[in-house]
Amino acid sequence: MEIRKVQITGGLSYIVSLPKQWIRDAKIQKNDPVGLVVQPDGSLLITPKIGGESAQRTRVFEVGAATDRTYLLRLLIGAYIAGFAIIRLDSKGRMPPFILQLVREFTQMAIGQEVIGETDTSITIKDLLNPAEMPFENTIRRMHLLARGMQQDAMVAIRGHDAALADDVVARDTEVDRLHWLVARQDNLIMSDATLARRMEIPVARAAYCFQVSRIIERIADHATRTAHNALLLIDRDIEAATLDRMDEASALALQIFSWSMEAFHTGEIEKANTTLERVRDLEEMTREIDTRVLRFEAVKAIPTGQVADSIRRIGEYSGDICESVINYTVGQTA
Known part of the structure; x- marks a missing residue:
């Protein structure tokens, strides 16, 4: 200094x-x-930035026929989250067809990304989204509704032996992922350009807090997806009505805890966050009871049913993590 x-x-x-x-x-x-x-x-x-526009950073990747597809996708997502405005892929020879397909998939997955230039040896992707048009709060609300609906439908798929509904839940996880990537990208942009925080009317600390909560919601959606995968394993298996009822009750409580935690997040109510945390213990008792019931099942039913119970418990615990984040952030802001 x-x-x-x-x-x-x-x-x-x-x-x-x-x-x-x-x-x-x-x-x-x-x-x-x-x-x-x-x-x-x-x-x-x-x-020195007084025009209200962030610097247009560019990231270039050299690609070719030997490029690993999965690795390149990870690089593209990483560049997007890091906040690069322009991503360019350069090839020494003609661009391999699988890379063209991968770029199309990436632009469908990542919000605001569009191909603005393409030649035989180069592809240029540009971010066309104005960050100020996608407030953090709105994105997180959408993520919450998606993740909640996914878990509800996954439980319906188990009871109704509905493979199509379970597959739809799995497909919806991509939408939650792309919204989380957007939050991560905006947080990185704000960290590298404090004037963007002023334009978005959000403090830098609040942006980091929103990213933390967004990441937890994305994990909750992962467990809803896991529930849907296990629903597919149970399609041809019957579970006794009493156990199904208890699983539905536990899932409903987990989602109620999730909703309460999000209410605390949006309002900043410390007392509500603390009260919600207390309910996580009730959920843990319910899932332990389900685990005890599952011990009587044959393995082909016991394993996926136990995993569903575990995912329900984890949804509640992750919701508790949101409550802890609310308390930590809010106390820090009011000190």
């Missing part, structure tokens, strides 16, 4: 000199304007 003394000029204005190396790196010339942004903690952000 460089320490600079505040001086007074003309008896009216307070001034402080700026580091010469920073001026050179930012290519600031005499009489160029800079932006001053007061941060929530009282510190002052000085930035």
Whole structure:
């Protein structure tokens, strides 16, 4: 940290000199304007970015016939989440057809990504989404509704032996993933450009908090997907009515805890978050009872039924994690 003394000029204005190396790196010339942004903690952000637009960062990947498809997809998702505005794939020879197909899949998976240029040896993908048009709160609300509906339908699929509904739940997990990637991307963009937080009207700390909750919801959706996979394993198996009823009761409680945790998140009610945490113990008792019942089943039914009970318990526990995040964040903001 460089320490600079505040001086007074003309008896009216307070001034402080700026580091010469920073001026050179930012290519600031005499009489160029800079932006001053007061941060929530009282510190002052000085930035050469005053036009309201973030820098258009570009990431380039060299690809070819030997490129691993899964690895490249992970790279594309990583570049998207990292906040690169432009992603370019370059090939020394003609672009392999499987890469063209992969790019199409990626642009369908990632929100705001579109191919803006394509030649025999190069593909350029650009982010066309204005981050301010997708507020964190709205995205997280959508994720909550999707994940909740997935678990509800997965349980219906178990009772109704409905393979089509279970498959639909599995397919919906992609929608939750792409929304989580969007939250992760926006959080990274804000971390690298504090002026974006001002344009989105969200403090940097709140953005990180939203990312944390988004990640938990994505895991809850994963367990709803796991429930759907186990529903498929139980399609031709009958489970006694009493056990099914208990599983439905446990799932309903888990989803109620989930909804309560999200209410606490949106309102910042510490007391509600704390009360909701207490209900997780009730859910754990219910799932233990289901596990005891499952011990009487033959293995082909016991294993998937036990995994469903475990996923129900994990949904409740992850919801408890949201409540803990609410308490930690809210206490920190009100200190």
